[in-house]
Amino acid sequence: MANPFKDIKELTRDVESYLRKNRTAIYNNSKRISDFFEMACYNNIVRFYENNNYEVQIKNLYKNKFYYKCTTAGNPAKYSYFEAKRKKGNLVFISEIRHNINVQSYHNKDTFTTPDICIIKPNSIEENDDFYDTKMKYYYIKNKSLISFCEVKNFNPYPELLFNFIGVVNELRPNLLSIPKNNGKSHISTSLMVSGKSNRHADKIISNLQSRYHINILSDLFNIGGIKFGRHSINKIKTV
């Protein structure tokens, strides 16, 4: 078997050949790397609901295409999303897992922010004609329609990133900034999902924030995203 320490010239030649043959696919897709990471996180949230006995369905396909909402602008009605449904006796609980939805602040009715992934109550999209100076409409959900949200960051975790997330939690879900006596088990709690691996200092901050607040900070998702949302480790994720 070839050995990279002895066959370095052959390995270099084969790597060059690999890069040459796959040049187009690598170049075209490397422009969308951040979108790809968000997609992977979106997929993990859907897996969380599937592993929690929800029936998950894709909604709002258009001409057999899944329309992925890449930006904060645009009418959510024109984009695809997932619907999570669970039966409890005669009752059916439905929620929507959506992407890039504007959410009203908990503290003010006229300020908004846009988490990457939101779990929201069904049919809760509102329209506002006064938000822009032009005739363009602004689409958002009221804060009471928000069930949970996740922020996705394609970085290594660093102190400012972690502390900034607490600011967003304070704006949208301030009740999570204290540990609840009884928390629900139906939905994933508000989470920060980070691609990179944390160093020792960031680990300390993550552990500290997670012990103080009812949130999840999930790092190293490039390597172990699949494991964290798997059937066996899902119990470690905080819920609401």
Place this chain on the structure above:
Amino acid sequence: MINLFTENLPYKLREQMTFEYNRRINDINFFLSGRYDYYAHLKKDIDTIQLLLALSIFYKRVLSNFDSATKFTSRIVFNSEAKSIQLGTYELSAKEIFKLERTVRTFTKLMDDYSIPIGLFEYLETKEFLRKIKIYKDSLERNIDNG
């Protein structure tokens, strides 16, 4: 060495990869400079270490993202009526997904051919990478001696 991987990449990504590579090469040169006996015998393998470092950065920053994307897109395209995913003006079809998967699979196969474990590319600190290289090289030499 990193130029081999970055010459066809978008500017921002190329810059990030080059920055990481240069920073880690400085660390590696420091560890191999003779101050540490533990790494001393790796000095003659600097060319291989440079190539493995460049491969690891390419894998982490480019290919692992492709791999993540295929998991989501496969769910949509193979488990529903959807035939593709529309990302702004770009359409990610089953054919494109197959190309992405093939790019990752061919890379993994190439690493297999040279007995390079993908686990070698999972590290945070450069010291951790170098330690893995040392253990990996020792294991390859043991296998040759045994066999």
